[in-house]
Amino acid sequence: MTQPRPVASVDTEFDSREFPDLAELCRVYDIGLELIERCDDLETLLDLVLDEYERRLAELPGDALDARAGEGAPHGSQKKLRALVMFASQASALKQKAVAAGEIRRRAAALEDANRKLAAALDEAQGSNARLDAVLDAAPTGILIASHDGSIRRANRAAAELIGAEGPEACEGRAIPAFLEGARTGADSEIAFEDPAGERRVVLVARRRLANGDEVVALGDVTRRYAEIEERHRLEKLSEILKTLSVLSHKINNPLTALLGRAQILRARQGTDPSVVKAAEVIEDSAVRIADLIRELARVVKEGRQEAVDRILDMGPTAASAEGGVE
């Protein structure tokens, strides 16, 4: 059921005037058009309001604002005072509106600025992340990032290869490999293990706890370096053995030469007992065989030493860096 429309009483004053334009509206409400037009420019608005205040106050007689003068004030003064009060009300409302608009603009600008900075920071962070991904991917050292429950959050290519995964993505969600259990968090360790292909691998492991509870694990594969160092040590030992053999052959050769010479003299001497000659022949034959053996040994020693030295020289820089790397 619709409510009856209120009906104005006969005593109610209705202002039925229509305002053809804004200038007319301003005249009726005693407010400057410029004030309205500048109400979005707070500084100008306030200057205009203050100028208008000054002008209108100057037009008032001194006692127009005095409550003691009351209704006794001249009609013209009362009219000007009413006009001032009306202007002041409108100006005050405009100022409040402009303050609010200014605040909204200020906050919007601050928000926009913050958004711009945030977007720039995001771009920068994404760029940094991409660079980090590229560096991690290219790094020869395996890097794993594990959450506090021991599952892998992220891994690079080298780490994936070490733990036998298809690629970095295949590592995500997996448990940290069992061979890392021997490496203590906060310390550096050297771990030897058998990789999924059954080959013995040696890795240097550094485990560090991050501030958020995650853990970063660095894996340096030193298997090849260790093999090179072992080979170098073996060749050095071989070289030493060959050197000893060389010395030994020299030591044997000197008395052997004397022995051979004496046996030959004894065999050649006229009138020597045939049994002595026979014995001298046996000694001479044996000495010759020993001398052959010594010569053969000397040749082997010479060639072997040269080969060992060559190989050590060939792998020298690699092995040296390997040792440094392992250190």
Added chain:
Amino acid sequence: MRYERIDDGGVAVLRPTGADALDTSCAAALKDLAAAAFREGRDVVVDLAEVRFVDSAGVGALVSVFKGARSHGRRAAFCGLHAGVRSVLTVIRLDQILEIRPDTESAVRAFTLGVGAGLDA
């Protein structure tokens, strides 16, 4: 009426004394004193504690001081308002326009700390 001026750092406190009315007879002097303080690069606090009546010229002087502050890039505040003075400013809405503080100390502190700077003060 005469004026006392007390400088507190970068703030000049102007205090009308010796009479209870800020009217045509002393409004111009207030404007001049404030203008001098602004030229020195000081903010101005007008302490109206002894003023019980303002006429249109007195109110005009307050508006002029406030305008002067703005034109010099300084601040002006009005404090110690008696009820009669406050009521006049309220009627013509100048309480919404001018920076009004309860007392000198709070005005000086607001200036020193930069509190309420700007148009929404």
